[in-house]
Amino acid sequence: MAQLAGLEDAQRLYRLEASFLPGAVVMRWQGRDGLGEHAVTEVDVLSTRADLALGEMLGQRALLHTRLPSGETALRGGLVAGARRVGSDGGLARYRLELQSWTWWLQHGRHSRVFQEQSVRQIVDAVLGEYAQIACWRWAEGCDAFLEGRVRSYCVQYRESDLAFVQRLLTEEGLSWRTLADAEAPCGNVMEVFADSRRLPQADANRAGVRFHRADATEKADSVLSIGHRRRLSSTRVTLRSDDYRSVQNLTAQQEVDGGGRLSAREAFDSPGAYAFSGWNAAQHYATLHAEALEAQAQAWWGHGTVRGLRSGAWFTLQDAPRHDLPELLLVQVEHQGINNLPVDVRKQLDATLPVGIQRTSAVNPLPIAPNEADLWAQAEQTGYAQRFIAAPHDKPWRSVLPDGTGTRLNPRATAPGYQTAIVVGGSAEGGQDLHCDALGRIKVRFHFQDGDGHHDSAW
Template sequence: MSTALRDQIVTALGAFASSSRLYALTLGDGDDDGMLLVEAFSSDDAIDAIGTRDVIVLSTSAHLDAGTWLGQPAALDISQADGTRTRFAGDISEVEMLGSDGGLARYRIRIASWLWRLAHVRNSRVWQERSVVEIVDSVFEAYQPLARWRWSDDVGSRMEGVPPRSYCCQYRESDLGFVRRLLAEEGLCWRIEQDQDGPGIVLFADSTRQAAVPADATCAAEDGIRYHGARSVERQDTIQALAARRSLHVSLTTLLSSDYKAKQIVAASSPSLVRPGRNLPVLESFDMPRPYAFATREQAQRHADMRMEAQEARGQLWHGRSTVRTLRAGTRMTVTGTPLRSLGEASSFTVVRVTSFGVNNLPTVAQQALAQLFGPLEDVLQSLVSVERPDDLAQALAQARETGYANCFDALPADIVWRPIADDQPTALGSQSAIVIGADGNDQPNGADELYCDRLGRVRIRFHWQDDDCSCWVRVAQRVAGAGMGSQFLPRIGQEVLVQFLENDVDRPIIVGALYNGRGEGGIAPTPGGRFDADSNPAVFAPAHDQARSGQGNLTGGNSPVWHGASADSDGHRNPAAQWGVRSKEFGGAGYNQLLFDDTDGQGRVQLRSTHGAASLDLGHLVHAADNYRGSFRGLGAELRTDTYGAARAGKGLLVSSYSINHSASMRDSAGENAAGVGLLTQMRKLVDVFHSTSVMHQTGGLAFHSEGGKVADSRDPMITLACKEGLGASAGQSLQLANGETVVLVSGENVQFNTGSQMRLQAGQVIGVLGGATSVTEGKEGLQLITAKDMVDIQAQTGELKVKARDEINVLSANGHIDWAAATRISLSTTGGANIVIESGNIEVRCPGKITVHAGRKS
C-alpha cells in the first residue's frame, strides 16, 4: 500500500514545476537541486518576539544529513496575489524529520531571525553609567555581522531625560531575556523587518507614530485592505473577520519606592483614561518595583504611566482573520468596507501578533496520498502553534487549504500606544561572595591605600563571574546603625565579602559580611570526615613562644584568621580555638588594634590592645600571647600598661582600693562608696583630735586644718582616694613630689619614719610645731631626739627669741670640746632663789642672796 502511495506522490510531484509553486524554500546559497519541496508552513510573528517560520518540506531522500542545515541561512519565498513574491529570511534553528517511507520523507525546518541565537546564550555581566540604548547595542554587537538592528527616530525623544543606569546587571540570564526585560522597563519594543540586505529588527518607542510602525505593504499599495470574502480568484488579499475584544483592567496604577540617599519615599499614580462602564469598581494596582527605583517623582510617574498604557492596550484588542500574505507584526493597516458602524468607512490598526498558515498548491492526488502516508497536514500545523491557540484556528487552516494562505491576527487601534509588560526581575536567591576592589579595579592594595569608599561608606566589589572591572558602589550592612551612633566596618581592598540582594533583585546588592578565604600555613585542607591531610604541616607552629609568632602565613594568598584551632596541642600554639575577637590593621603596615576574648577552661581572659605604644588592658587570667599562640602564665587580675604616656582622669573623683567586694552579697557598695577606707579615715580623725588637744595643752601649734565637729571629706567630692587593705608603696627612680593647695596631713596609727640618703629640708612659711611624747614616753625617756651623727647642729632664731624650756633639768654637754656662750650685749644666768650672774659690756656681775662657794683644783 505504502509503495503505491509513494509512487503516486512522486509521479504527481514530478509534474509540479517550481514556477507554479506558491511557496519555495532556498537554503544557503540557493543551490538545493530541488531536493526539498515546500508542502506547508506555519509562522508566529509578534512584537517583541523572535519571529519564526516552521516550513514543512518533502524530499525524495530519507537519508539527508539534516544536521548540516543548522545555522545556515534560509529563505521562504511567498507568492502574492499580484504575482510578486515576498520573502522571510533567517537562519535554520531547528530540523526535525516528521516521517519517512522508503525514499520519501517529510521534514520540519524552523527559520528564525538572528534573535534566536540570543535565546541560547546565557551571561552574567555588569554595566555602569550606561544608557539602555548603549547596553542593548553592546549586547547586539557580539552577534555581528549576523545581527542587524536600528533604532527608530522616536526612541531619541522617548529616552531624552532618562538618566543612564548607574548599575545594570545581567545575572544567569539569556541575552534575549535580558534585552527584552531591559527594553520593557523603558517601554521600548522591537519588530522584525525584511529588506534587501536580509532580516533585521527595528527598535521603537511609540507605536502611534508612522516612523515606528510603517504601513503594511498590501495596505500601502491598495490604499487599505478590504473587508471582504476570500476566494482563490480574488485580485487582492482581504480580511474576512474582525471583532473587538474588551477586557477589564485596573483603573489606577500606583508605584512606590524608597530612596536611601534622599531619605524619602518616591511615589506616583496613573489613572486609566478608559472608562468601560459606570458601575465597575475602582481597581488599583499598587506595587513597589524595587528599592530606590526612582530618583524623582517624574521618573516614578513615567513608569506608572507605562504600566497603565500596557494595561489599557491589552484591554482594547481586536482579533481578525485574513488572507493578507504581507501582514506582519509591527505594521499598520487600514480596513475598508467594514460593516461595523463604530469603525466608520475606514479604521487604522497596529498589528501586534500574526499567526499564519500556508499550504502549497500541490496536486490534489499528492495531497491526499501524503495525508494517508504521513497523517493529516492540519494536525501537523496545529501542533506548531506554540502560543495560545486562536478560537478560529480551524477556520484559518481550512481557508489555507482552500486558497493557499490564511492568518489570525491581533491588532490595536492605531491611536493607542502599545507598551510591553515588564518581565519580573531575575532573582538572585541566596548569597554570593565577591572581592573588594580599588579605584583602578585592582584587588591588591597599593601601599597604605587599602580602603576605597565614598562618603556613604560604600565600597566597590567584583563578583567572581565578572571578567572586567565593572562594579557599583555597594552599601555595607552594619550590626548597629543610627544617627551619630552604631558600628562601622568597611571591607578593604582584596577582602572577600558576602553579598546578598535586596528583595532578591540582582541590581540591588548589599554587603552583609566578610569571609576568610585563605589556607593557613600549617592548616588542614578539607577532607572527608576530617581525616588527616598529608599536605598539612603542623611543625610550623612549634617555633612560637611568648615573644614570637609562627605558622600565621597563607598558602593560597588569601585571608586566614589570626585566631584558629589548627594547633591545640602543647607543643604548638596551645589554643583549641578558645581565642576569638576583633582585630583591625593599620594602613600599609603591620600594626593593629584588637579586642581579644579567651574562653579557655578556667582561664578566661579579655585583652584590649594597641600595638602603637604597646598599650593594653588585660583582665582575668593573664598570659603571654603572640597572635594565636597562648604563652606562659603571667598572673591573675588586671593589668593596664603602655610604653608611652598614660593618664587617668575622673572629673567627679577617683577611687583606687585594694578592698574586695563580696559578689555573693545581696547588696554591694556603689561605685563611689569606700566603707573600709572611710572607716580608717574616721579612726585617724579621732587620733588627730587627740593630738590637736594635746598640742594646744603643751603650747605648741595645733593642727592647721582642724575644726571642731568636722567630718571626713565626702566621697562625692572630686578627689582621688587610695584605700589599701595592707600597705601602700610609692617609689620613684628620681623624684617623688607631693603638692597641694592647702593642707597635707600624714597620720599613722603607729610609726612614721623619714629616711633620706643625702639631705633633708623641712621648711614652713609660718610655724613648725614639733610635739613628742604627747601620749606616752619611750623607755629611754626621750620625748624628742635631735641628733647629728656628724658635723654640727645649727639652731637659730634669726628675727626673734630662742627659748629652751624644760620642766626638769636642762643638760648641755660637750663630750670632747668646749661650750661657748656668746651674746652681742648681755648674758644672764638666773635661778628662782635670786642668784644671778650677768656678763655685760666687759663686766661680770655676781649677785648672791646667800653664800658664794668657789672650788679650785689648785691654788695659783
C-alpha cells in the first residue's frame, strides 16, 4: 500500500516505541489502569514484516506515546505478555500486543515461607526483590510514618502467589499502590506504594481543571462528557475485639462510620483471633482503617470523556459541572480506547483488508459502567480517544478492599486451610534434643515447607 509510506508522521496521535517492531504504526489501542491493580495495554500495530516470530516478542519492553493537546507526550509502558498476528495481506501484517506492567509477573510466582519479626515494608521489599531484573518500585512519602514501625511477629505465605501475598499485606495495613509510566525503568513503569490517597498528585491533563463540555475533533481541549454519582448504605460502626495473652486482657476498639441512613445503627463486629493487636492503639488504628475502607466503598463517581492525560492515582477538578457541590475527584480506575489519526482512505483500506475485529476476547476487562464498549469505540472514532472512569472524593482517604473482604476485616478467610504437620525443634532450632518450652509452656516447630533456616521457625 503506497499510502503507508507517510504514516510514520510526527503528528500522529499515537506512536509505539519497540525495538522488536521498528517502524510499526499504531492503528488502535485500549487499556486499563487502577489503584491496586496492573496497568494493561493492548495495541494493534501495522508492520511491513509479516514473518516476525511472536515468541521473540514476549518479555520485551514497549512504550506507547500519546500526543496531548498541549504538544507534550504521555507514556504507557509495559512488557509484552502476549502477542498475536491478527492478519496479513502478504505485504502488510497486523499484530496485537498485550503489554502488562511488571506487577503482572508477580502472579506467576507462588511460594510457602515464613517471615518472622519483620515489618510489612521489609517483607514486601524481600518479595519484590526477587524480581529485580524487571521490578521497579518505591514507597511514597509518609508510608514509614503511617506504618509506625509495626513488626509482624510471625507472617506466613502458604501456597499463595507473590501477587496475592503482597496485595493482602498492603491491604491489611491500609496501603495501596499505583502504576506510573517511566521510560527509564527496565519494564517501562514503576509501582508506587502509598498510604494516604489525599497526598496523591493532581492530574497533568489540565492544572486549572478539566472541562465538562461536548467533544469534537475541532476542540482544542479535551473534556469530560458525562458524570454520575452513587451512594450505598453501609455499617455505621466498626468494632474489633481480641485478647492479649501478655497482659491477660481483652482489647476492644470502635470507630464510627458515615454509613448513611438515620433509621438504625449497623455495627460491623469482628473478632480476628487471639493476639491480633499489640495494644489498644494498634486496635484503634485498624478499626479506623476498616471504617475508612467502608466509607470509600459506599460511594463512587463515574463518567466518560476524552481527556488523554488522565490516569488512575491522580485527582482533578471538573469545571462547569452540572453540580456545584462536585468535589475534587481521585481517579480509582480508568479504561482507555484510542484510534490513531491515520488518513481516512488508508483506514478504510486497512479495515477492508485487515479487519479490526473489536468483538473478541481482550486482555482488558471493561469497567461495569456506562457507556458500553461499542459506544466508547464510536467516540474514539470521532475524537481519536475516549475513556470511562470510576473516581472517589479526593478529600477522603481511599482504602483498597479485596474480594474476600480484606480491608474491611482482618483474617476474613483461612490462608492455610486444612491440617498442617511440623517437626518440633529446640530453642536453638535444632531437632533431636530434649523438648524445649518457654515460660508459658509453648514449643517451637518447623513446618515441612520451610527452608530449615534457624530464624524461620514458628513463634513460641
